[in-house]
Amino acid sequence: MTQQPDILCIGSVLWDVIGRAPSHMRVGSDVPGRITRLPGGVAMNIAMTLRRFGMRPALLSNVGRDAEGDALIAAAQGMGLVCDHLYRSDDLPTDVYMAIEGANGLIAAIADAHSLEAAGDKILRPLANGALAMPAAPWAGPVALDGNLTAELLREIATSALFGKADLRVAPASPGKAERLLALLGHPSATLYVNLEEAGLLCQTTFASSAAAAAGLIARGARRVLVTDGSNSASEATGTDIITQTPPAVMVTRVTGAGDTFMAAHIASEAQGMARDAALARACQAAATYVSGEIP
Template identity: 50%
Template structure:
């Protein structure tokens, strides 16, 4: 059995997203369109990496219901390795509303992932992908949808000893869950300014200020985005680097951070330097929010 180079661990679900081009005050009932597509942070990143030609497997949970079978088929059609999924319960769902290209609000029903708990990580222990004695030596992309006890246990285990980590908070509310993993020497934390604020318990005027604060807290490397404003790549060993995203019309919001992380990781896998990798990541996020690509 071949071992994939990258594992994406976290949320796999159906995304149901309502879009309207008009402002949406509370209680509004507006014309627009509703999209239903495979999603979740782990799935979004995995499919973007697969499009870059990388071998990716998912560690997640999907139900044994029709919705879960549909997600498995969708992943396989995209070239994802779906062999290691935990199966059980009802498939998770994400419901969001976007207006004028910005997120108005969302609800993530992640009960299946929460109930699965440590079972999602079993392939890293039972020899299918790795064991405690011989940990996985590739790249692990971990998102903040995993329950906090699972993330604490993962950080305390030896399963991450040889891994290159890419950490995606998933939302400002879930960002603090990743705290146990932030001191890992191979961790790259990718987040936006609002997520940095919840991790640090302080507001930041710029992505640069947020990156400096996270480096001061012991994060080895951090990538902070700030919408249309400059993004920052902060590295404890190589200092700070900034770049501006391309100016594009904003038609959608969901998945921009996932596109950024996947493009950055793929660029570095190809040997790109910091400047080129940051530019590629910003371009990918801009393409998604402008509607030029469908995730």
């Protein structure tokens, strides 16, 4: 029997291949470390954290009909994620993300999300064919949306009646894809989750703090934003005010997925009725716990 989800996670669902070294690294470094393969992608990372906070997320993405795709879906189902609505392509392989991290943070990363981009709006079919919703009765709950979708598809979503009643929570996936979110900047129900660099790219400037970046995005037309600046601060802004907090100080052991964890924890906290200050604090704590390595 298909489980009824309480939130949709739309975007990249793939394998993360992460190489981590305990030493500082630079371009050309060749050092000992550990290489892991884990379920990843922005939509998947958000869904996994939402599940830990008691929500029931469904994944909308492309996963290939290959051995990697079968293993990925088995892993996701084992964590309690709803995978019934994934688009499975016969000719598009399962996507993969590869990153190198050192003691000084992320050194380099490559996201191969070509299959997701090629699948296009096929991943949205469950929102139109009655499986999750239909044009006459659109999805009215929260949606976590990531910027690995093409700019064309994001523009389509921005004006689509299928998302007319949705609570859109949007992340750019990476600084290199931040400008794809311009189509959603003025959406009346969108909340943007970005880091300081991504906020600067969206506003075509640089900001000295998360609060300044949040104010800049609101001035640019955003309805609501959350901006993180690593261990320095995190700010949430609406059209009326800004709140800023300092994340807990921890020893950083990893960085890939920290922003996704922050976003998911914030969504779950608000879904559980927490006030703005409390939801922001819980999201900061969740991200700090994640980067410290305490969450497996």
